[in-house]
Amino acid sequence: MRNGGCCPKLDPLPGEEESAVRTSHWRKELERRRDSVERETDGSNMKTATRKKDGEKEVRAMAPLAPQLCSRLAQKAMMRSSVTKSMASRDRVRFNVGGQLFETTSTTLANAGRDSMLGALLDDSWNPGQPEYFLDRNPACFSVLLDLLRTGALHIPANVPQKLLYREALYYGLLDHVRNAKWGPFDGNRLRLADSVPGRAPGDGTAIRAAPDGGCCVAHGSVVHVYNWMLEERRPISLDYQQVNDVGYIDADSIVITARERLGRAEGGMAVFSAATGELQHRFRVEHGQQPKSFTAGALSLAGPDDNRIFSSCKGRLNEYGIGMWDLNTGQQGDFFYELPGCSLGDADILQWLPSKNCLMVATLFPRTDNCFIGLLDFRAKTIPWSWSDAGIVVTLEDKRVLHAIAMEDGHSICVINQYEDLGFIDLRAGTGTNSAGTGVRWSSRSKLMNRKVPFEESCYPKLATHNGQLFSCMNDSISVFSGSEHVLTSTLSRSYGGSICDFSIGGDRLFALHNEDNVFDVWETSPSPII
Known part of the structure; x- marks a missing residue:
């Protein structure tokens, strides 16, 4: 209705008043949470700043000890490198057989058995620092016997007499290995x-x-x-x-x-x-x-x-x-x-x-x-x-x-x-x-x-x-x-x-x-x- 040319006061629609109340409540709740977050952030920054200052004090206090710590770390690294090199040196073995060089591993030599001459190199009294072992023996036969220890198979080249190979195998203590590999189970x-x-x-x-x-x-x-x-x-x-x-x-x-x-x-x-x-x-x-x-x-x-x-x-x-x-x-x-x-x-x-x-x-x-x-x-x-x-x-x-x-x-x-x-x-x-x-x-x-x-x-x-x-x-x-x-x-x-x-x-x-x-x-x- 019109009233003397003034705008009339409208009544709220159904549910509008309740919605306005809820919106006002949510706004106040958001403002409260924002204030709480800002207070927590200010406190955290203060704590971080405090820890930073304490850390700087510890660093300044430990500065005189830095050279000693670096030296210890370097020593540990050198020890690890030395142990690795020592293990690699002990695992690899070099032979000079009749002027011909051979290189193998202690794992291969272990196949010869402790009772053999080559297996005896794995004894505790063996000096791993020795660069190579010189053997005044036949290099062609040594190559055949070394391959036998590696693969378990016996391959005798045409230029190697069998009796010569048997004699060399007897010297190295590998005669049983040669016999077992020369022929198979009976059939x-x-x-x-x-x-x-x-x-x-x-x-x-x-x-x-x-x-x-x-x-x-x-x-x-x-x-x-x-x-x-x-x-x-x-x-x-x-x-x-x-x-x-x-x-x-x-x-x-x-x-x-x-x-x-x-x-x-x-x-x-x-x-x-x-x-x-x-x-x-x-x-x-x-x-x-x-x-x-x-x-x-x-x-x-x-x-x-x-x-x-x-x-x-x-x-x-x-x-x-x-x-x-x-x-x-x-x-x-x-x-x-x-x-x-x-x-x-x-x-x-x-x-x-x-x-x-x-x-x-x-x-x-x-x-x-x-x-x-x-x-x-x-x-x-x-x-x-x-x-x-x-x-x-x-x-x-x-x-x-x-x-x-x-x-x-x-x-x-x-x-x-x-x-x-x-x-x-x-x-x-x-x-x-x-x-x-x-x-x-x-x-x-x-x-x-x-x-x-x-x-x-x-x-x-x-x-x-x-x-x-x-x-x-x-x-x-x-x-x-x-x-x-x-x-x-x-x-x-x-x-x-x-x-x-x-x-x-x-x-x-x-x-x-x-x-x-x-x-x-x-x-x-x-x-x-x-x-x-």
């Missing part, structure tokens, strides 16, 4: 011909045996030729014209030999000789009724690495026929198993200890006897709990004759081989007795597949061996390798000269084959595994 399917060593003795070889360290020995007549793992011939063992019947390794340092008794002299029997010097170490004796007897010792068998017994077939002048057992710790006779009717133990061709049966397998084979006999001897009960014979089965020369036998590693069966190179298996879990077990051979048909014929010229009898689950057989001039539970033919080892193989042996991750005609033995090795 019959990956063997390669590594070397052929001509013999020096006239006539045919009697036996060849592998040493645990990769060496071997060869028996010729009354002499045993011994070779180390580098195939260097050591001093031979001579028995003064006594015929060697069998030979074996007790360990890498000791060789046991069985020999024929000499007429008119109470000699023969069995003795242990040093593999390094050929010297007699111990002579085993047989006693009957507490009286020592002269005897001829034949086939040998060691009970095993964890068993200190040794067995040998024995033939005396009277009734001392059987199998003797001796203790390797005392060297004394521990037991004697006398022959029983129907089993010729004194003429046994093969002895083999079966740990799973706790019995000794004895095999007397053709042509030593007319009939083959295989039995298990229990020395505790003095009984033969199991036996097999071909008596009454073999009639003519064309019939299959067992010429060699070996117990399989599982201890459940015995593998045999005949003149046709047929493999046969006799189950030890089958019935016992010569009459009932005589027909228990399960022959394979391998001879028909190979189409082999009996040679008209003189040849060596076949031999068998087992190693790491594989079966090996040799006949004429080759060695066959069988693998798997079904004994499948997987490899054949042969060479073009040397004649028939009269014996072979496996040990030290090597296979040694002794040839009949050229008086030579072959060395077969497994190539080292490839790096990639």
Whole structure:
């Protein structure tokens, strides 16, 4: 409404008065908080100024000590640098070998082992301040050995003779490293011909045996030729014209030999000789009724690495026929198993200890006897709990004759081989007795597949061996390798000269084959595994 031409007073809109009150309240609250912030800021500035003044006073008070603090810091830095340089100097080693410089690290030298000459440099008494070591040795061989320590692989250049490298490795104490790297773990399917060593003795070889360290020995007549793992011939063992019947390794340092008794002299029997010097170490004796007897010792068998017994077939002048057992710790006779009717133990061709049966397998084979006999001897009960014979089965020369036998590693069966190179298996879990077990051979048909014929010229009898689950057989001039539970033919080892193989042996991750005609033995090795 209009009132006398003056502006009328308007009433506030609904809610406007309440909003104005809230706005006034917020304005006052903001002003209060601003004043509070300004007061706090003024107080903080005052405190900061105070702390700044106190800090300046401390700096002025510590100013005289500044040179000393700087000197201490510099000393610590120099010490850290010195320690770092000392550690680097100690880790790096320099050699002057025959005028050629080599640089390596203490980590590489540690691979040589503490017992080696190079490993001895890491001893506490070693002076790390020495700039380099001078060695008046062959630098080419040192380079090969240093690379062996770095990589674990052995690479021999064509211009480095192996015998020279072995000599240098012996000087540095690395001969075991070289041997372990030269060939790999034994595998019959990956063997390669590594070397052929001509013999020096006239006539045919009697036996060849592998040493645990990769060496071997060869028996010729009354002499045993011994070779180390580098195939260097050591001093031979001579028995003064006594015929060697069998030979074996007790360990890498000791060789046991069985020999024929000499007429008119109470000699023969069995003795242990040093593999390094050929010297007699111990002579085993047989006693009957507490009286020592002269005897001829034949086939040998060691009970095993964890068993200190040794067995040998024995033939005396009277009734001392059987199998003797001796203790390797005392060297004394521990037991004697006398022959029983129907089993010729004194003429046994093969002895083999079966740990799973706790019995000794004895095999007397053709042509030593007319009939083959295989039995298990229990020395505790003095009984033969199991036996097999071909008596009454073999009639003519064309019939299959067992010429060699070996117990399989599982201890459940015995593998045999005949003149046709047929493999046969006799189950030890089958019935016992010569009459009932005589027909228990399960022959394979391998001879028909190979189409082999009996040679008209003189040849060596076949031999068998087992190693790491594989079966090996040799006949004429080759060695066959069988693998798997079904004994499948997987490899054949042969060479073009040397004649028939009269014996072979496996040990030290090597296979040694002794040839009949050229008086030579072959060395077969497994190539080292490839790096990639």
